[in-house]
Amino acid sequence: MSRRNPYSRADHRTLNAKAQGYPARSVFKLQEIDERCHLLKVGQCVVDLGAAPGSWSMYVAKKIGPTGKLLAVDLQAIEQSFPANVTVLQGDALTLDTGLHERWAPYDVVLSDMAPKTTGDKFANAARSHDLFCSALSVAVAFGRPGGHFVGKLFMGPDFQQARKLVADAFEQVKVVKPKGTRDNSVEVFLVGMGRKSPELEPVGD
Ligand SMILES: C[S@@+](CC[C@H](N)C(=O)[O-])C[C@H]1O[C@@H](n2cnc3c(N)ncnc32)[C@H](O)[C@@H]1O
Numbered sequence: 001m002s003r004r005n006p007y008s009r010a011d012h013r014t015l016n017a018k019a020q021g022y023p024a025r026s027v028f029k030l031q032e033i034d035e036r037c038h039l040l041k042v043g044q045c046v047v048d049l050g051a052a053p054g055s056w057s058m059y060v061a062k063k064i065g066p067t068g069k070l071l072a073v074d075l076q077a078i079e080q081s082f083p084a085n086v087t088v089l090q091g092d093a094l095t096l097d098t099g100l101h102e103r104w105a106p107y108d109v110v111l112s113d114m115a116p117k118t119t120g121d122k123f124a125n126a127a128r129s130h131d132l133f134c135s136a137l138s139v140a141v142a143f144g145r146p147g148g149h150f151v152g153k154l155f156m157g158p159d160f161q162q163a164r165k166l167v168a169d170a171f172e173q174v175k176v177v178k179p180k181g182t183r184d185n186s187v188e189v190f191l192v193g194m195g196r197k198s199p200e201l202e203p204v205g206d
Contacts, residue, residue, distance in 0.1 A: 013181055017055065023080055026113060027055035028181035029190070030151070034063070037175060037192050039109055039149045043067040047107050047143075049093040049136050050114030050153075054080030060111070061086050071104055094135045098142075106145035112136030112152045115188070122187070126157025133163055133191070140193065141170050150193035157187075167193040 013025040020027075034040050040063035051057045051072035060070050061083050070086045072078060073096065078088050089100075093114060101107075114136060116128035133154045140150035150171065154163055167174045171193030178189050 022055040022058055023053040024055040025181060027059050029179040030056045030059050030111070030113075032179040032181060033151055033177050033190055033192060034059075036177065037149070037194060039151065039192075039194070040064060041108075044108035045069050045104065045106070045145075046109045046111065047071045047073065047101075047104065047139065049073050049110070049112040049139065050132070051088070052076040052078045054078050054082070056111060056113055057082060057086060057088075060109075069104075093139075094132070096139075101139060101143045105143035106148065107140070107143050108145055108148045110136060110140035110144055110148070110150045115153060115155075122155075123157065126155045126159065126187070129153070129155035129188075130157065130159040130163060134166070137163075137166055137170070137193075140196065144196045146196050146198045148196045150191075150196070152191050152193075153188055154191055155187045156189055160189075164191060167191050170197055171195055172197060 013028055017025045017027050040060060042065045044064045046060050046064060048057045048060060048070060052074035057070060057072040064070060066085055068085060072086060073089045073091060073093050075092055077090050114132040116125060116132060118125045133152045136152045164174060172195030175192040176189055177192055182188055
């Protein structure tokens with residue numbers, strides 16, 4: 001049985017991403033989600049949480065065109081250059097000033113590919129991923145346009161069904177997507193919320 005580290009060398013998706021000018025292979029995950037769910041369109045206002053090194057943001061910038069606007073946020077600096085309608089912010093998405101979101105909102109699409117630094121403890125990793133996921137979902141719930149969409153990455157763990165229900169409470173339709181571009185050994189999935197419900201239609205207090 002091969003014990004080769006899947007992260008130790010560039011695979012064909014990484015090489016393909018670089019050849020197309022993207023800094024990371026993760027672009028193919030968003031591309032597949034978008035092709036399956038039809039989320040991104042010209043002129044939209046989008047926030048990309050956990051955006052470094054910038055592949056998703058590059059893809060979004062192409063899809064929304066010069067009439068759209070994109071806010072790209074990450075703890076790490078993003079060196080990728082973008083068109084003028086993309087604003088890059090280095091900071092913690094969990095503690096972003098709500099005033100900032102108020103200035104940008106309503107978002108047509110809220111994206112989160114945020115991932116915690118992992119340790120050998122898969123339950124702790126899943127719990128931290130769940131916290132990041134819930135934080136991104138709360139942005140979509142508070143600042144997403146009715147009818148808008150949400151994509152959040154989540155590590156499979158004991159809280160998965162609860163996360164799925166939270167998305168179902170706020171969106172008309174939920175899809176669970178494990179894109180082909182996800183590495184075979186990865187526990188990550190994406191929950192896609194399509195069609196943000198009007199806030200008055202959401203269940204209260206359950
Ligand atoms: C898988 S990478 C994102 C890749 C990106 N979608 C792309 O295509 O280039 C996950 C990112 O989440 C970021 N991240 C983790 N926790 C965060 C937080 N609290 N606030 C902002 N970014 C965070 C990490 O710094 C990391 O860059």
